[in-house]
Amino acid sequence: MPSSPQMSRREFVGIVTAVVGTFMGAVLGIPAINYLIAPALKKESADVWIPAGPVENYLVGVPTLFNFNRTKVNGWEKTVNSYGVYIIHHEDGSILALSNKCTHLSCRVNWKPETSAYVCPCHDALFDIDGQIIKGPQPRPLDEYETKIEENILFIHYLGS
């Protein structure tokens, strides 16, 4: 190849190939990376207020179990989870909503009027009417749901887990 001040045909082809190749790499590469990490970028806002019926349905001083289901969509598959909430209507009109999931190993606790306690069938964890620990292996009181009352309808704030 004689050295000339102009670019040789070979150099020109090399540079064009590099430029076009880089452009194609970027055009294909950026969507490809997005495709791979898409599930990691998704924000799940499963947070919702669930209606639990008129407040007067809940007798004062008697914990009443309210059940609801939530459907979770994971890609191409759906999972239905059921949740239980004990609603406690206090004499002063305030409402307490407690998850019936034991804080020890997630068994479902049951209200026993005769002992005035929530009893876990798995390891005999005992909670008082407001979910505080009486005795047993549980590390913390029963989990509480936020509540609100709109036009006499009770709502429970479900945060998505």
Added chain:
Amino acid sequence: MFQKTFTWLDERLGLKTIYDTVLDRKVPKVNWWFTLGSASLFLFLLQGITGIMLTIYYVPSPDHAYDSIQYIMTGVSYGWLIRGVHHWGASLMVLVVFFHMLRTYFFGAYKYPREFTWVTGVLLLLLTLGMGFTGYLLPWNQRAYWATTVATSIAGTVPFLGNFINQALRGGMDLSAVTLARFFSAHIWWFPAIIGALIGVHLYMVIRLGISSVPKEED
């Protein structure tokens, strides 16, 4: 710095020799029809990459195949693009490989000493069609299901062996989860592995023998 690193690597890996042998070969003056082989290779690699990407979300089971593709198309960023490239690339690859065969035939490039290159090429063309055949079932929609039902029935008309071939393809009497699983396996493991190996042989012979020139009037 770059020159030093390259010299160090070249001394050990023989990069310059590979480059000179594979890319800096002496070639006769040829035309655009001679680019179809490279185009086929490029499409094979493109199909391989997009195919690997699709397996991240695709599930080869009758209860999830269709839904997982719906998810790729609507739930994943650029899923439509990756699947679109794989879908159209498949048709294009069949066309390009076929035209590559026609070029070789009409230019007489299959003659001595390239007969064996031709034989591996014919196998590669058949395997490419096999990729199209097995890939067509994977979306598990009505078209895929009935196309495969018809095609395996056609294979079943072979004298004496027909029933056996039909059942071997379907993995049973009817199209089922077994069919989908074996088509998926053939599509992503068996055929690509064999195609890859044959491309290696094909390219080795192209590099070893060089390419033939465009036939002239006196040929």
